[in-house]
Amino acid sequence: MELDYEVYDEHYQGPLEGLLEVARSHDVPISEIKLADLVEDFINHLGNSSDWTVGGASSLLLLFSELLRIKTRELLPGGEEEPEEDEKEELPDEKRQFFLQVGETLKEKAKERARLYDTRPDLPEFVRSGETVYKEVTLFELVKAFQNIVVTQRDQRELPHFKFSDNYDTEEQMERIKSSVNPGEPVAFAELLSSRPVREEIVVTFVALLQLVKQAELRIVKQVSTDEIFVITPGQQNVG
Amino acid sequence: MEIEGEELNLKALIEAALFVSEEPIRAAELSDILPVDGGKIRQIMLELKEEYKEQERGMQLLEISGGFKMTTREEHYSFLEKLFGRQTRARLSDSAIETLVIVAYYQPVTRAEVESLRGVNSQSVINTLLEKGFIKIKGRRDEIGRPMEYSTTKKFLDYFGLGSLNDLPDEDEVETLRSREEQNE
Known part of the structure; x- marks a missing residue:
């Protein structure tokens, strides 16, 4: 990509890419060049021109960060040696042996424990007096439910590409979800998502829902008797 | 003898809770719904554990993660296995x-x-x-x-x-x- 951006410094004038070349080959004293000033000029330049692409700007960011890396290395005492990258810390034999030993001991203990029967291995879920009871849903159950919806949707409509556009706004979806889930009226997770006609809208809706859960405005639970996943308000009673 | 009576009652209550629970029960969990403090409940649980052991009952109390859980005893394994088969447990690599x-x-x-x-x-x-x-x-x-x-x-x-x-x-x-x-x- 043609970057077409020139920098001016007392040690170097020319295209920014050229600076990287000469910094690498030590033709200019990179430690003397004030990168902060260069970045500032660059940001000003960016603000003044309209024909910048995200690709071009990110290439320059990469370039600056590489310059920064070279400069940092030179400023560090001990010179410019590349740090050894394969200094992977192997689990020392003795420690590893110890962990293996503990593992073996635990396996034995698990075998012994398996010989003691628990009172009620298939304990039923408890429901008080005919109420519908909800239970915390696990992350795995939620992700699985989400995947199911996305797969079903794919079967229905063949979308050529999964393109993320700005058509769907997370904020908007958050508002929509909030208005459709009222206290005392749980909404089925599947219904909330699969009512959306386009796959990317489903994804945005899911993200919006997660955001609402994070903000503690809604909760995602499953109904104990059916395992169906519901979205409820935090104040909802009968959540086990 | 009222105190004595109450204690007996408590012991039975705690035993019932242990019977129903899938997870180990901590004394603190019971102290929320019983009019006695956790220390007393724990003491009763320990007594119960001892009684089961002394009387060679079919059940025992296992202490797990600071709580207690009811299980069968090791010596009955081969009998129970014949009757029910092995308990299914998660396998770990x-x-x-x-x-x-x-x-x-x-x-x-x-x-x-x-x-x-x-x-x-x-x-x-x-x-x-x-x-x-x-x-x-x-x-x-x-x-x-x-x-x-x-x-x-x-x-x-x-x-x-x-x-x-x-x-x-x-x-x-x-x-x-x-x-x-x-x-x-």
Whole structure:
């Protein structure tokens, strides 16, 4: 990509890419060049021109960060040696042996424990007096439910590409979800998502829902008797 | 003799709760709904445990993670096995056990720390352990990237029949190993 951006410094004038070349080959004293000033000029330049692409700007960011890396290395005492990258810390034999030993001991203990029967291995879920009871849903159950919806949707409509556009706004979806889930009226997770006609809208809706859960405005639970996943308000009673 | 009567009653109540519960029950959980403090309840639980043992009852109380749980006794295993078959239990691979051991000793621990100790990518084994309920996400560490921290669960202790983390081989042994390594360097 043609970057077409020139920098001016007392040690170097020319295209920014050229600076990287000469910094690498030590033709200019990179430690003397004030990168902060260069970045500032660059940001000003960016603000003044309209024909910048995200690709071009990110290439320059990469370039600056590489310059920064070279400069940092030179400023560090001990010179410019590349740090050894394969200094992977192997689990020392003795420690590893110890962990293996503990593992073996635990396996034995698990075998012994398996010989003691628990009172009620298939304990039923408890429901008080005919109420519908909800239970915390696990992350795995939620992700699985989400995947199911996305797969079903794919079967229905063949979308050529999964393109993320700005058509769907997370904020908007958050508002929509909030208005459709009222206290005392749980909404089925599947219904909330699969009512959306386009796959990317489903994804945005899911993200919006997660955001609402994070903000503690809604909760995602499953109904104990059916395992169906519901979205409820935090104040909802009968959540086990 | 009213106190005596009340005590008997409590013991039966606690026994009933232990019978129904799938998870180990801690004294503190019962003290919320009973008019006695946790210390007293724990004492009753210990008495119950002793009684079961002395009277050679068909059940025993196992202490797990600071609570108690009802199980059958070791000597009845072969009989019960003939009757019911074996209990189905989660299977753990060697790498899952190795990872569990590391989490148990170093908790709360991040994935990067587990990986640096094991020397291999551990994402999928961590996911499996999370899914099976042997470890849980304890929180996030206050450092760059806010990585998740993992710790072991009650289920971990129960699965291996450990009363508490203190029942793992002594951490001092690990310390001794560590310092010996340092001397060798």
